[in-house]
Amino acid sequence: MFDYLQYVRQENFPHIWCAGCGDGIVLKALIRTMDKLGLSQDETVMVSGIGCSSRTPGYVDINTLHTTHGRAIAFATGVKIANPDLNVIVVTGDGDATAIGGNHFIHAARRNIDLTVLLYNNYIYGMTGGQCSPTTPRGANASTAQHGNLEPAFNISGLAIAAGASFVARGDAYHVKKLETLIGKALQKKGFSLVEVVSPCPTAFGRRNKMASPVKMMEQLRDTVVSVEKWEKMTGEERKGRFRTGILRDIEKPEFTAEYAKLIEKMRPEE
Amino acid sequence: MAGEQSASKKPAVITVNTNWCKGCEICVAFCPKDCLEMEGGKCRVARPDDCIKCMLCELRCPDFAITVE
Ligand code: SF4
Ligand code: SF4
Ligand code: SF4
Numbered sequence: 001m002f003d004y005l006q007y008v009r010q011e012n013f014p015h016i017w018c019a020g021c022g023d024g025i026v027l028k029a030l031i032r033t034m035d036k037l038g039l040s041q042d043e044t045v046m047v048s049g050i051g052c053s054s055r056t057p058g059y060v061d062i063n064t065l066h067t068t069h070g071r072a073i074a075f076a077t078g079v080k081i082a083n084p085d086l087n088v089i090v091v092t093g094d095g096d097a098t099a100i101g102g103n104h105f106i107h108a109a110r111r112n113i114d115l116t117v118l119l120y121n122n123y124i125y126g127m128t129g130g131q132c133s134p135t136t137p138r139g140a141n142a143s144t145a146q147h148g149n150l151e152p153a154f155n156i157s158g159l160a161i162a163a164g165a166s167f168v169a170r171g172d173a174y175h176v177k178k179l180e181t182l183i184g185k186a187l188q189k190k191g192f193s194l195v196e197v198v199s200p201c202p203t204a205f206g207r208r209n210k211m212a213s214p215v216k217m218m219e220q221l222r223d224t225v226v227s228v229e230k231w232e233k234m235t236g237e238e239r240k241g242r243f244r245t246g247i248l249r250d251i252e253k254p255e256f257t258a259e260y261a262k263l264i265e266k267m268r269p270e271e
Numbered sequence: 272m273a274g275e276q277s278a279s280k281k282p283a284v285i286t287v288n289t290n291w292c293k294g295c296e297i298c299v300a301f302c303p304k305d306c307l308e309m310e311g312g313k314c315r316v317a318r319p320d321d322c323i324k325c326m327l328c329e330l331r332c333p334d335f336a337i338t339v340e
Contacts, residue, residue, distance in 0.1 A: 001338045
């Protein structure tokens with residue numbers, strides 16, 4: 001048994017998320033990882049924007065900041081620059097981070113500032129009533145696409161890699177032990193780290209797409225996720241309808257707050 | 272290790288916090304030993320003696336509602 005209670009604000013439970021929502025599963029993986037790495041609750045800050053996943057800070061007993069729609073990464077950047085010793089975690093969703101917050105997302109990746117971004121990708125705007133997000137799959141139903149979405153979806157991990165992130169991984173809410181490993185690597189990385197977590201939203205996405213049951217959504221993850229290692233050996237035909245999880249990028253490059261500290265040293269007047 | 276062995280032989284104590292459980296059925300569906308059932312929209316521990324303490328139910332419960340000791 002793992003004791004989650006020391007890490008949560010029990011007075012706010014039961015949490016607001018729907019039955020079978022992946023948000024709670026991902027939060028638990030994050031808590032176990034923080035515990036494993038021995039991250040101090042006092043020196044860890046969680047920043048979120050708006051959306052279902054952005055409710056997460058209300059439940060964790062660390063320093064938390066619930067900000068405005070799409071701006072979590074901007075606030076987190078300020079926190080990190082003001083005190084680079086803090087572990088700064090951003091919790092966001094596909095709508096929050098890649099639609100209204102898209103510019104903050106790509107430029108934080110380009111800047112390579114040491115933030116860990118946990119991005120819950122559930123393919124939809126859950127909180128506001130199931131509108132299409134930038135990752136709603138083509139053909140899927142949404143309240144703003146009742147005859148099927150016409151637009152192609154963003155590949156969030158691909159976007160982060162192209163923008164310059166030093167660590168990018170994709171996990172999912174079914175394979176929770178693997179998710180823990182990926183979050184751990186992201187937290188330890190000095191640089192912009194993204195973990196895109198494919199996570200079920202049975203209410204806003206599932207109900208409109210013949211997967212109203214949380215179990216069905218989890219089964220779909222079980223049956224469509226492929227490891228990056230296996231993915232490499234698959235043909236285009238075999239990859240259809242599946243997606244890969246694992247580490248997609250892990251490189252070393254100058255980190256923004258470290259470079260900033262060097263500049264401060266350089267500009268210090270001589271005694 | 273002797274200590275570990277005796278610990279693993281101890282029957283599992285599975286606890287469901289019914290105030291937090293939202294009845295998603297994830298624990299029930301993915302328990303490899305079919306230990307859990309649904310009753311009145313909540314998870315109920317039906318066959319604790321069959322539990323192998325794989326912890327999957329505790330790991331995946333979205334509501335922090337089930338623990339295995
Ligand atoms: S609407 Fe979807 S994402 Fe939001 S809490 Fe419900 S299941 Fe989770
Ligand atoms: S620990 Fe494993 S075997 Fe035991 S009840 Fe949970 S899922 Fe079933
Ligand atoms: S996984 Fe948790 S919330 Fe879902 S039925 Fe089981 S105990 Fe209840």
